[in-house]
Amino acid sequence: MTVLAYGTNAGDKPLAPMNISRRAPGAHDVQIEIDYCGVCHSDLHQARSEWPGTLYPCVPGHEIIGHVSAVGAGVTRFAVGETVGVGCLVGSCRSCFSCDDGMEQYCEHGFIGTYNGHSTEPPGHTLGGYSQRIVVEDHFVLKIAHKENLAGVAPLLCAGITTYSPLRHWGAGPGKKVGIVGIGGLGHMGIKLSHAMGAHTVAFTTSESKREDAKALGADEVIVSKNADEMKAHGRSFDLIINTVAASHNLDVFVNLLKRDGTMVMCGVPDHPHPAFNVGGLIFKRGTIAGSLIGGIAETQEMLDFCAEKGIWAEIEMIKMQEIEAAFERMRKSDVKYRFVIDNSTIAE
């Protein structure tokens, strides 16, 4: 079946309308008409070949909310008409120890991304949510309990789970002091989620102008990281720091803020490596620098249910599909509060 999408055939070409084919749903497939798709920085990096290995044509998009239009004969958990989500993963080996543990994102054979992943169907790789429809194996489809503002749910599927997973894994909650570095798509979700988990939540920003915004998102305190005195006052006090900044920056200044046994979790991959860090900074407090990648399907469902229960949505700016290039350029300048979401009904306009 042919559907309309927005994609590009080369890194130096803007996104434009194109026809793509979607398979007829197999026995375990869910066919989804896409209502909204969040715009992640990864979409831009991949489409523009700023990350290696982009396969063209490239149709980005992995923060997908839609409704079921057909299900395969073997699908029991989803019914036509139901609102569902698809995040960054549409496949994995399902048999390695990480998949067995419900952590498909760490699949030992490599997970299949919602776009730019290996596929046996034309064009030989997966095509994402900047399109009218997607067909996904039921295991990788999420239930959506939110009843309204579904566009604001879309970013939970990447920005939300990317911060939720490390917050949960490293024990954010009452009695813990948690820092969120960077107040963008990921960071603004990190603040909301950490606050909702009951942690004392501290937002770091490079800009004084974001102080009130961060408090409005739920931060108990805001630190302007350029202010050395303000930073020093928080030395050796953080149990956990979620670092969402993808630009290369000095890690030592944040390691210095960790408490004994504290952890800084890196969620972004910079174009250029962060400068060499001081190992001594970790040694004298048994500190750790960790990495974390999105979340598994079970944990993503847990996150969606948590957000529905707590009334958490992403802060978004809705755009038409035709506005994607302008949105990309604004995103480069961090000129968005805090996530663009495409109204996919506009694709055919």
Add this chain to the structure above:
Amino acid sequence: MTVLAYGTNAGDKPLAPMNISRRAPGAHDVQIEIDYCGVCHSDLHQARSEWPGTLYPCVPGHEIIGHVSAVGAGVTRFAVGETVGVGCLVGSCRSCFSCDDGMEQYCEHGFIGTYNGHSTEPPGHTLGGYSQRIVVEDHFVLKIAHKENLAGVAPLLCAGITTYSPLRHWGAGPGKKVGIVGIGGLGHMGIKLSHAMGAHTVAFTTSESKREDAKALGADEVIVSKNADEMKAHGRSFDLIINTVAASHNLDVFVNLLKRDGTMVMCGVPDHPHPAFNVGGLIFKRGTIAGSLIGGIAETQEMLDFCAEKGIWAEIEMIKMQEIEAAFERMRKSDVKYRFVIDNSTIAE
């Protein structure tokens, strides 16, 4: 009381005999006649001012075995004649949360090192184990259950605990695959201890010639880290890697060997920082790079008791005090299997 020691008054002067004063034991002090003192790389770095902040005169030594010659009125745990040990710590605040947790090495106010630490007595800083006698507060004195080869026990007090603590903290034991990088003073203890804890123990060395030595120490496997194929065959397989190498080196090659949720623990501070590492290497496996510093007093006692029970000693080469400069030079070239230990009875020769 004046006793003989070996120390130096400047970074560019060799160690030589000098007289130092030791306090008369206070109510909670233990006076120890030093029998053996291990020679740690830190001794060399500090004496030579290769690390910042050396206070002169500098008398190194923090792997001390001796026997009690006097105790203060308030000392109940030690008696005259008893064999005891002193490691890297002789003081801490005893009231911060790390001290309360028995982790004096992470004291929030800074622990007092056995040498080069703050002291209210002359010369205003602590003087270490390259001396005939030391007087230490009872809390920081260790019981020694080993009945023979006491010289081989001395290095447990730094090299032993520095590897034991992270092995225990990060769960080395049956079913775990543990790597030890570097087969020197620390690394050879790491191999012995990991093996004794029941972990599948893999030694990394840059030199084919050390393969059999590492096996003799207890390694189940040995990997020559320059051999790319050998390294690749172990990709994503280690639960824990204890990295004892203090020279600047590429961390990514070891991060690549970590399993999902695996940890590499850095135990050495290089003169020059390690090259910038690839954050993506951590992100795609929820890996961590951690630091760890020696161990607390309770854990050091646990380690000593564990070693006595399992029959573990350091492999040593005994030297006379007068041979210390030659030992330093050989240590620089890693020409020691695996630790020099001073026979302190030779100081007066």
